[in-house]
Amino acid sequence: MTDTTPNSFRNQPDDRGHFGAYGGRYVAETLMPLILDLEREYRAAQADPAFKAQFDDLLEHYVGRPSPLYYAERLTQDIRQTAPEGKGAQVWFKRDELNHTGAHKINNCIGQILLAMRMGKTRIIAETGAGQHGVATATVCARFGLPCVIYMGATDVERQAPNVFRMKLLGAEVVPVTSGAATLKDAMNEGLRDWVANVHDTFYIIGTAAGPHPYPELVRDFQSVIGKEAREQMLKRTGKLPDILVAAIGGGSNAIGLFHPFLDDRDVKMLGVEAAGHGLDKQHAASLAGGFPGVLHGNKTYLLQDEDGQIAEAHSISAGLDYPGIGPEHAWLKETGRVEYTAVTDTEALDAFQLLCRTEGIIPALEPSHAIAAVVERAKVMDRDQIVLMNLCGRGDKDIFTVAEALGVEM
């Protein structure tokens, strides 16, 4: 960090929704008035104790929060076996995979559907890649009795059949999107097309900390329950703060949710883990490592793109990380140097997936498996009294078919 380091890393974005040079509101004029309405309504909700009380109540009794903070003792021992003498930090997990619906996504969906109802909207739409955000959105729509349309790339519909069925069971209409490469980016385009045609009654529940302002901010705020709980739990259990936080990053909502409450704890390092897919020199989904700043889906951020600004197709074994952009706050945190970012390949993530199954009896989602791979490498070179805290943001039930295929197992 340099002499231009801000006094606080927790006061972004500015009043125009910019995180340094990133973020903003890059949407068609039809959506602008609605985006401005949403911001006004969000400010009102923030100032309304009843909103917070309802959000907290649902998180506790419906989602199952607080999620546990767990010391992964056998994983720590395993790491120490191959670490240099005296090395091998303690690995702790924030267990957001134990939430209702199996991932952190639900935290944000609860917040946004409460906002939608405050605004008098009667129809919900969302995009989904792996289907986790789609399932979480369909869940809250069922809970509050609102009709729900989920846009999902046709390719993803095929490879995530169990989640498609879950969404349908929950009463959602799942619309396969065939444009482009028929994955998450195209689903988001289609979501925006629906929204622009139905602005009068429709609320778009964006699943990650990206999109036009105020989405990156409000998604971060709703997900910050992860970091707030973890900070308190860690202090209570160990009497100190962790030495480093680690989280996987697609759009970056679970990572910003963990990081944000710690951003001004200067001694706490942070590591965001992008998906390196087949490798950073091949097809991947690591926007910060291999992208350039640009504008897509309502915000300015790092994007995988060519020299003409055409968006590249991302690849990751994890459908939840398979997106060519990243939330704008991460772009800013990278540039300020406050957070370090790295990338983990499909193969490394698969190894880490299996490692966690065997050492801890936890089947992780492929998304946090990327973070686990990075945790193992990092913990090995840290002292034994140091603490690594990772957000275990999703469980792996949805991924067993993908993993079986990658391992050459017929099911």
Place this chain on the structure above:
Amino acid sequence: MTRLSSAFATPALVAFITAGDGDTAANLDALVQGGADVIELGMPFTDPMADGPAIQEANLRSLGKGTTTADVFQIAKDFRARHPDTPLVLMGYANPMIRRGPEWFAQSCEAAGVDGVICVDIPPEEDDDLGPALRAKGIAPIRLATPTTDAKRLPQVLEGSSGFLYYVSVAGITGMQQAAQASIEDAVAKLKAATDLPVAVGFGVRTPEQAAEIAKVADGVVVGSALVALVKEHGENAAEHLQSLTKSLADAVLNAR
């Protein structure tokens, strides 16, 4: 008088096609020969989220053929050489426009003889990304007003814009349903009370009959998806079909009042 302002002296037909889709040079000539008053040339983008299926597919067909930003400017430059008097505006999305920096883009527009730029996803709030560079080169930043743009917001939309005001007559994407004539008349009257810029109306306009109705009240009518659909249907041999549809649209617009 600029090329753009002269074009709206009588009700004007604004004709859209996507650059690099089909035989673009021949198609542009056909639009001019058919009587189009303003040419709107689409810059292809991988993620055209404000467009309906017809123009989405045109974008992907063009990119599939390897169309680059340099190709788009070459098409514009060649058009300008053949048609020194017909206004040409580029329409597209922010990312390809700002990739090499707004100054580079504005400079390229100037060098190619482009008169104006419609950028779908840079609202007035983010004007700094492109507007100042365009204005510095005398390229008109053409803004969009929509059914959701209320009277309070309209001055912000007009501030810093020039050329003409593009009224998106339906809340939605290109090439789908058309707005009711009464709502168009009401909206155009409000817009014209707020600005001296010509007002052109688009989205969902497909037939000469629709175009004539709109031209009774507006300064211009934009037709895109219906033309692009002909390029899809006839591939490299779309020119004569484009000219024929353009002529019927242009006649309807010209004789509307």
